Amino acid sequence: MEQKLIVVRGGGDLATGTIHRLWSAELPVLVLETEHPAAIRRQVSVSEAVYDGQAVVEDMTAVCISNCEKVWDVLAKRKVPVLVDPEGMSIQKLCPVVVVDAILAKKNLGTHRAMAPLTVALGPGFEAGRDVDVVIETKRGHNLGRVIRSGSAAANTGIPGRIDGYAKERVMHSTEQGVFHNIRKIGDIVEKGEPIGWIEKRDGGSVPVTATIPGLLRGLLREGCEIPVGFKIADIDPRKEEFKNCFTISDKARCIGGSVLEVIVPCFLHKYVQ
Template identity: 35%
Template sequence: MTDPLRGQPVALVRGVGDVGSAIAWTLFQAGYVVIAHETRQPRTIRRKMAFCDALWTGEALLEEVSAVRIDRLEEVRRRATDDRVIALYTGSFDALVEAVRPDVIVDGRIQKFSTIQPLKERASVTIGVGPSFVAGEDVDAVIESCWGDELGRVILDGQAIEPVPVPPRLNGVGWERFVRSDRAGRFESDLSIGAYVEKGDQIGRLDDHPVCAAISGYVRGLLYPGLSVLKGEKLCEIDPRENEAHFVGLAERPKGIAQGVLNALDGFLSNDALQKDVKVLKDQDDHVILTNIVKIS
């Protein structure tokens, strides 16, 4: 159902980590009315690459697009439409779906180890990111989330591949750039994302125990202060690149996944699921990268 006030399709995106945020940002730029859903304490550390801080501060800005936390369910759709923001809701997901009746639902949380909630037939088009979903059963399409040549691939039958066991290296540094909790506790930090730290510097505290940097570099990710964590959770990420450190704005992998979501929607436009009345936008290399749907059946 398109929004009656603006003739725009409504997209509901689950998750405001860096991947879910990139999807929401991209759909917003494509002209969708975008509504995001998240729990109250996501373990996102790349917070300047995401909308997650809106959960605590009420609003977050990502590359000139605002996400605003809306606490009243009856206000979500109106605020997303009238205020031209991404409306972030933290209440019941099922109640949100019933209230806003989205045209598109995208689950961008990449649930590697959690039980997923099937979405198929809860909207005209449903899309899941990562290996937990089965295309054709849980959702209409799955988007490949694993680094490599297949990143962003649209899968209409089956699953995405399992994630690689190690992250891509930055200046030759892999897992060492992540600081994990060595015990359960409450995390606190006075640092800001983008700060430079030397190896061994204290970056925060886990209860009364210091948490120190394992390498030198710029703080790329930092868990929101005040959250309680379990042993082994990510607390911080340090970017070791002196001149090319990236800690603000959309990251490469989330952008690739968001591109895949748009490619999936473009594919559905050629089928009966969506009626085709679109504006095609192009990237700097003149490749078609998205379609702005203005009518959905």
């Protein structure tokens, strides 16, 4: 029987929730990433394999590969291959059964229905039935994880979900362009106003990055990343006791991943596999 493949574009924390669901269901998944991924929830993002050669998220191991020929060798070991291919050039060569756009860029960066018999996109920026076959709602609330076969996901508001009374304050963004440097690490408890890092400006100056709220540093940008103004730097969870959450896939990511699995399994098993 011809081997079938699912390609997931993006390996950040929400994408990894989907990847883990598919991997757990023993479906063959290849992840495509950029040369310099910038996930902040790095402990639960397979994109970290690009830097370190491999990344372990819960019980799943992702391995960075150098070319398409190594995909099936890694899959045979029950691991997830990660390939640097931001433009998706390998898709035409590999002819996947399914392409999932999990970049979460809030806009379409090039995914289209001709890429595979079934195309799925996470979040806003896509119209089901035009850009892709199916869109999955990613906004927290009553419709989180809803499968959309006609229309689009809710528009991006730029405001994260509220936890313990905090919303937009939970996520920190850069105020300057430059290179980010860490002072603290993921899993640390921080207080409001406490330095967690600094930005080395291109003109030689520097700008401190301080915690906006007290809490648990759940996500933090990788050391040495070049960033523009407005780039996401850190994620603080006000629930200080939830240390384990730094190292496990979130409820939101699992919900979205379950919806992707719901869409893919019937098609993968019955419609496309001969």
